[in-house]
Amino acid sequence: MSTRIASDLSPAAPQPMVAGEKTTTEMFLVKLFAVVPALALAAAVPLAWGWGLGWVDLGLAAFFYTLTCLGVTIGFHRYFTHGAFKATRGLRIALAVTGSMAMQGPIIGWVADHRRHHAYADREGDPHSPWLFGTSARALAKGFWHAHLGWLFQREQTNAARFTPDLLADADIQRVNRWFPALTVVTLLAPALAGGLITWSWWGAATGFFWAGLVRVAVLHHVTWSVNSICHLIGDRPFTARDKSANFWPLAILSMGESWHNSHHADPTCARHGVRRGQVDVSARLIRVFEKLGWATGVRWPRPERLARNLKTTAP
Template identity: 80%
Template sequence: MTQTLQRPPNTAEPMLAGEKSRTETFLVKLFAVVPLLALAAAVPFAWGWGLGWTDVALAIGFYFLTGLGVTIGFHRYFTHGAFKANRGLRIALAATGSMAMQGPVIGWVADHRRHHAFADREGDPHSPWRYGTSAAALAKGFWHAHMGWLFDREKTNAQRFAPDLLADRDIARIDRWFPALTVVTLLAPAVLGGLVTMSWWGALTAFFWASLVRVAVLHHVTWSVNSLCHMIGDRPYAARDKSANFWPLAIASMGESWHNSHHADPTGARHGVRRGQLDMSARLIWLFEKVGWATEVRWPKPERLARKLNPGYSAAPRGFGKAERGLLTETPDRSRS
């Protein structure tokens, strides 16, 4: 069975691979701006008409389908190797993550591995701290981390940061299929909406809500992990950067906003490691493990987290739950670590 594994960046290769082409730059702007305009139009569009339960169901369904493709697939699996996946799951995660319209899988992973290699330092593609700590600098940094970095012409070198994915024929093929998967993610809700309502109007409203608005909301939730989760929130664990846990985004980000916990233990399959920290991505990985699709899952270890605990925080992560759900069962004792 072919297996994609995380490999350390090849430091012999340059960090950047030139600049994005004008076509690539145009498409990035198109995919970022058009859904945003749809989101801005959503409130007046929906005022009293143009939104039904079919639209809501399709929007929620495609939001979590594609979002989990990013959180479980692009991030925890392809970027960090938090578990091993069989070929079917690996392909499915690459395809559904691509349908989030956040870029092809190899480029996404290369950017994110570069982010971890240089988090909040020179070389990080989207740190909000790159311009300084004054109010004006942080405002500029927030824009850059949230969205502005996407418009930069520099291109992360995949040969250095994602050689394993370039060598994987299945993933390289899905990477090339990104334009086709973009068409699928935009048109599938419209087709389903039209079939359910048996009307062109149902297809149009489904396209607006479950395609354009859904993509825009997921974009901004993901980008908020880059921006907000490196600026504000709770920092119970020591990390080399300013990553923080931001609880208001826990559900919408499918567990990704427990960002300080993630940066403290990057290869961990679960980011929400304290009681009450919802992490549906981790729960789904646990289900994949139970049915045998995922193996060698890297669940968090109490002794590792205890060693990284910042002063002023309780050594006990407020109860962990059951080990078979990828949680910890005992209170870490710092005196033994």
């Protein structure tokens, strides 16, 4: 099944933007998944000070961070949300699974929220714009919190029937969507199992769970949320876009290329976000590998004429 989707879903679509509210259980799980890893991150510095952190933990954290981050950037975002390429069934399922292991919510809800974000970017209806409360210092501080984390705690639920009809019709994706609780368990316990087996100790399992499980999830959460918040507030805006998206280079490596956000909003279906010389985009590099292997086809690479058309004629 092709996931080539028009990035700009029209606000005039007949179906409502919001479909009901999250249940009490769903709200509890959102808070649990957001707060527990964050607490682990807060405890990380004193725990790392002289004990509790070794090369095995660092290696496992780097591996699981890279795996799950690319599942979000290539899978949830560039493929499922924007249809930047076509994928074989095996790659499609693998991207859905690894993206789900980032603990950022089930795939259908994630994609629905992000398509809604592009349809209403930095306007009323955008689920996580930092500009919704005004432009004063106080309003932007409130907006930053809302865009970074606060929006997750709102009860309204984006209408999946309107924004993700293609995913609702895909039996494989429906199955992965239902697997989200099980994949959450896997993403936390797999590092513990690996740490225990590598060190052959319960202590290795415990530190693997803490560093490559909880702390890794928390770091990835905040990197992803920073694209929603920081990358709509500060940075370069070389391309014309209908919103305030910006390129923020300090996050380029940790976000696997997602922080070239102005470039992305100017050409949402493009498979590469770092389109200019020197802009590191690890996600695009891996998509190129998938293309060479024949797993990805119809890849929408940047074209000079599209870049020239979107480039601002005056300095930002």
